[in-house]
Amino acid sequence: MELVIYIRCFKGIVLREALRFIHQKERFFSALVRPLVWLGIFAAGFRSVLGVAIIPPYETYIPYEVYIAPGLIAMIQLFNGMQSSLSMVYDREMGSMKTMLVSPIPRWFLLISKLLAGVFVSILQVYAFLIIASLWDIIPPISGYFTILPALIVSGLMLGSLGMFLSSAIKQLENFAGVMNFVIFPMFFASSALYPLWKIEETSEWLYYFCFYNPFTYAVECIRFSLYSQINIEYTIGILIFTLIFLFLSILGYDPARGNLQKKAGK
Amino acid sequence: MTVALEIKNVSHKFGEFLALNDVSLNILPGDFTVLLGLNGAGKTTLYSLITRLYNNNSGSIKIYGFDVRENSVNALKNIGVVFQQPTLDLDLSVKENLNYHSSLHGISFAEANNRIDSEIGRIKLEDKIKSKVRALSGGQRRRVEIARSLIHRPKLLLLDEPTVGLDIGSRQMILKHVKSLCKKDNLAVLWATHLIDEIDKGEKVIIIDKGKVLESGDVSMIVRKTKTKNIRDAFNKLVGI
Numbered sequence: 233m234e235l236v237i238y239i240r241c242f243k244g245i246v247l248r249e250a251l252r253f254i255h256q257k258e259r260f261f262s263a264l265v266r267p268l269v270w271l272g273i274f275a276a277g278f279r280s281v282l283g284v285a286i287i288p289p290y291e292t293y294i295p296y297e298v299y300i301a302p303g304l305i306a307m308i309q310l311f312n313g314m315q316s317s318l319s320m321v322y323d324r325e326m327g328s329m330k331t332m333l334v335s336p337i338p339r340w341f342l343l344i345s346k347l348l349a350g351v352f353v354s355i356l357q358v359y360a361f362l363i364i365a366s367l368w369d370i371i372p373p374i375s376g377y378f379t380i381l382p383a384l385i386v387s388g389l390m391l392g393s394l395g396m397f398l399s400s401a402i403k404q405l406e407n408f409a410g411v412m413n414f415v416i417f418p419m420f421f422a423s424s425a426l427y428p429l430w431k432i433e434e435t436s437e438w439l440y441y442f443c444f445y446n447p448f449t450y451a452v453e454c455i456r457f458s459l460y461s462q463i464n465i466e467y468t469i470g471i472l473i474f475t476l477i478f479l480f481l482s483i484l485g486y487d488p489a490r491g492n493l494q495k496k497a498g499k
Numbered sequence: 500m501t502v503a504l505e506i507k508n509v510s511h512k513f514g515e516f517l518a519l520n521d522v523s524l525n526i527l528p529g530d531f532t533v534l535l536g537l538n539g540a541g542k543t544t545l546y547s548l549i550t551r552l553y554n555n556n557s558g559s560i561k562i563y564g565f566d567v568r569e570n571s572v573n574a575l576k577n578i579g580v581v582f583q584q585p586t587l588d589l590d591l592s593v594k595e596n597l598n599y600h601s602s603l604h605g606i607s608f609a610e611a612n613n614r615i616d617s618e619i620g621r622i623k624l625e626d627k628i629k630s631k632v633r634a635l636s637g638g639q640r641r642r643v644e645i646a647r648s649l650i651h652r653p654k655l656l657l658l659d660e661p662t663v664g665l666d667i668g669s670r671q672m673i674l675k676h677v678k679s680l681c682k683k684d685n686l687a688v689l690w691a692t693h694l695i696d697e698i699d700k701g702e703k704v705i706i707i708d709k710g711k712v713l714e715s716g717d718v719s720m721i722v723r724k725t726k727t728k729n730i731r732d733a734f735n736k737l738v739g740i
Contacts, residue, residue, distance in 0.1 A: 237605030244602020248591070255590045327584035334550040335603040336575035342603075488553045 241337050242345045249349035263357045267304035271368055275300055287428055289460040301370045302456035303425025308361060309354045309388045314412060316350035317395030321402055340483050351388030358384055376459045383458035386471055387451035393478035400485025419448040447474040501563055503528050503655045503687030509558035511544055518544040520710040526689055531681045533698050534691040536707035542691040543583060546659045550580055562655055579648030583659040587640055589633040596632060597647055604651035618646035638669025655687045695731045708738045
C-alpha cells in the first residue's frame with residue numbers, strides 16, 4: 233500500500249478527533265477547569281502544610297503550585313487518554329469503531345493514528361493550561377515550552393494506549409466508569425504528582441515502591457524535567473518501556489485473531 | 500465467472516457456544532441475496548467474520564478471490580458494509596462523516612468530494628449534506644450509511660438488518676435503491692433480515708437458523724423443495740415455527 237494512502241488515513245483520523253473536540257466545547261472547558269481547581273484551591277490550602285525541599289530539576293525552593301504543575305499537566309493527559317477510550321467504548325457501542333476497523337488499512341496503523349489524534353488534542357489542552365497557569369507565576373524557562381513537547385507526546389501515547397487497552401477489555405460504559413475509579417484515582421494519588429516520592433518513603437516503604445513503579449509517576453517526572461529543559465534518563469527509559477507495553481497490549485486487544493472483541497461478542 | 504463472496508465450511512465458536520456450523524455459500528456479481536434468519540441465528544457473526552472484525556476458527560472466506568485472513572487488504576477494499584447499529588457520528592455533518600470514511604480508504608480529498616456529491620445525489624439528500632447527522636430522520640441516516648458504504652466503490656455490499664426500526668416508506672425506498680444498485684452497478688449484495696416481506700419472487704434466499712444454513716436458492720426452488728405455498732411458509736417449516 234502506498235505511503236500517501238497512510239498519510240490520508242492519518243489526516244482523516246486526526247481531523248475527525250479535532251472536529252469532535254471542537255464540537256464538544258464543554259469537554260475543552262472541563263479539561264481546563266479540572267487542573268485549575270487543583271491549582272487555585274487545593275494548592276493554595278496545601279502549600280502551608282507541605283514544604284518541598286530542593287530536588288532536581290529545581291535549583292531553589294519553589295512554591296507548591298510550581299511543584300504540582302507537571303502533575304496537573306499529566307492529569308490533563310490522563311483524563312484525555314481515558315476520555316478518548318471512553319469515546320472508543322461509546323464508539324464501539326454505537327458501531328462507529330467497526331467502521332474504522334473494517335478499513336483495508338492495517339489495524340495497528342488505525343489504532344496508533346487514533347492514539348496520536350488523542351495526543352494532539354491533549355497537547356492543545358496542556359498549552360492552554362500553561363498559558364493560564366502563568367497567572368499563578370508558573371513560568372518555566374522559554375525553552376521549556378518547546379522541550380516539553382516530546383515528553384507530552386510520549387506520556388500522551390502511554391496514557392492513551394493504556395486507555396485503549398482498557399477499552400478493548402470493557403464491554404459496557406457502566407463497567408468503564410468503575411475502571412475509571414480504580415485506574416484514574418489510584419494512578420494520580422499514588423504518584424509524584426502531588427508530593428515528592430521521598431515524602432512518601434518517610435511514611436511507608438511499600439507505598440513508596442508502589443508509587444515508584446506507577447507508570448503515571450514516570451509521565452509526571454518526564455514532564456517535570458522536560459519543562460526545565462532537562463532529561464532524566466531513568467524516567468525516560470521507564471516511560472518508553474511502559475508505552476511499548478501498553479501499545480502492544482492495546483493492539484493485541486483489537487487483534488482479530490486473539491483480541492478481546494471476539495471474546496466479548498460471545499458473552 | 501468470478502465469485503463475489505465465497506464461504507466454505509465456516510464454523511465459529513464463542514467459548515463452547517457454536518455460533519456458526521459449517522456454513523458454505525456463494526454470491527455472484529449482480530446478485531441480490533437475502534440472508535434470512537431469526538434474531539440470534541448467526542447473521543451478525545457471519546458479517547463480523549466476512550469483514551474480519553474477528554477471524555474465523557475454520558473454513559475459508561474469499562471476496563473476489565482474496566482470502567479475508569490471508570489477504571485482508573485486497574479483500575476489505577472490495578467490501579462496503581452497513582452495520583446493524585447506526586455507525587454515523589451524530590455530532591458531525593453528513594459531509595464530515597463521509598470525508599472521514601473516504602480517508603479511512605485513502606481516497607484523496609478532491610476525489611472524495613466528487614464521489615460524495617455523486618453518492619449523495621443518488622440518495623437525493625443534497626440539501627442535507629451540511630446538516631448534522633443528529634438532525635436527520637432514521638431513514639435518512641440509513642440512506643447516508645448506504646451512500647457511505649459505496650464511496651470507495653466496493654463490489655460487494657453487506658447490509659445487516661438495514662431496515663429495522665424504519666417506517667414502511669423508508670424501508671421501501673432503501674430496498675428499491677439497493678436493488679437498483681445491483682442492476683446498474685453489477686454490485687453483489689448480501690442483505691440480512693428477519694423480515695420476509697423484503698423478499699421478491701425470483702430472488703436468491705439463504706435461510707439460516709442456529710448457525711446452520713438450512714436451505715439456499717431462489718424463492719421458487721425453496722418453495723418447491725419444501726412443498727409449501729410461499730417463502731413465508733417455507734421458512735416457518737424449515738425453522739420449525
